């Protein structure tokens with residue numbers, strides 16, 4: 001180190017500067033919060049039942065932060081800070097209530113907090129259809145459900161729930177999924193003979209488990225948070241779960257990031273009662289029932305191709321009523337309010353037995 005007699009002074013000066021900056025930040029954040037509160041009053045002046053939360057506006061704010069971030073902080077880090085500031089500003093009016101597929105500590109809760117920030121009130125539900133019901137009943141503002149995993153594929157319960165629901169998709173969140181092998185304070189690490197986890201997590205860590213714990217019994221439970229809870233009382237057991245569950249139950253890592261694919265991620269959908277205006281970079285999800293006849297799938301896809309609409313996902317589900325022979329879930333880039341998209345959908349609707357727009361929503365920012 002260079003001149004050591006100088007450094008305490010430098011340190012004191014730097015800390016003083018940080019204190020001044022923090023005071024400025026506080027003043028600016030408070031000013032921002034007051035501004036957001038005024039927006040809320042403008043909204044309620046027009047319509048007493050107005051919803052303060054605007055997904056398309058929040059996506060625009062976050063995108064601008066990402067674009068304008070000067071560094072040295074990473075742009076996603078900066079956007080995460082703004083995510084929390086917006087969440088706190090919104091909560092000043094009324095904290096947003098969000099139901100998610102529980103229990104507490106699941107990846108779905110992590111996705112809910114990533115999307116709405118930590119000032120949201122998040123409420124665990126026991127099943128995906130319960131999340132839908134809570135939102136439909138108006139007990140909460142929004143719901144968060146998993147829809148697809150990059151390793152394991154689609155979450156069928158979620159797609160099936162959409163078939164019977166009038167709810168709209170108002171957003172998407174993609175979460176990198178890291179699994180850890182976790183133990184409690186009473187676990188004897190050299191004696192682990194049973195491992196608890198959710199079936200999807202087992203599937204995502206299968207190769208690692210085969211290599212490291214080929215003889216341990218794998219016990220599938222309803223969630224990784226439940227797995228984490230169970231190991232608290234069993235000295236010979238471990239759990240596979242994520243960081244939130246590990247923190248919630250105070251577990252230690254035996255091994256970190258044991259998922260077989262490093263890019264393992266899950267996509268979650270936000271469901272609500274209102275449709276969302278365009279944010280500038282949007283996606284649309286539709287469900288289409290086609291007649292059981294040759295060429296049906298080609299007829300369905302052709303208009304997308306001809307209009308150069310970028311399809312991001314296509315899933316097939318068996319229909320559950322006579323009317324729904326084949327059911328296709330399609331995601332594509334664009335918003336239903338864009339004329340080009342509206343004409344593609346009009347064509348699709350003409351050729352289909354039935355079609356339902358599940359929602360147009362901002363492409364996930366964070």
Ligand SMILES: C=C(O[C@@H]1C=C(C(=O)O)C=C[C@H]1O)C(=O)O
Pocket residue numbers: 035036037039040052053054055057058061085086087089090
């Ligand atoms: C302030 C507004 O309302 C809410 C708060 C926002 C914010 O803090 O930036 C953004 C969108 C809304 O969820 C707004 O619509 O502009």
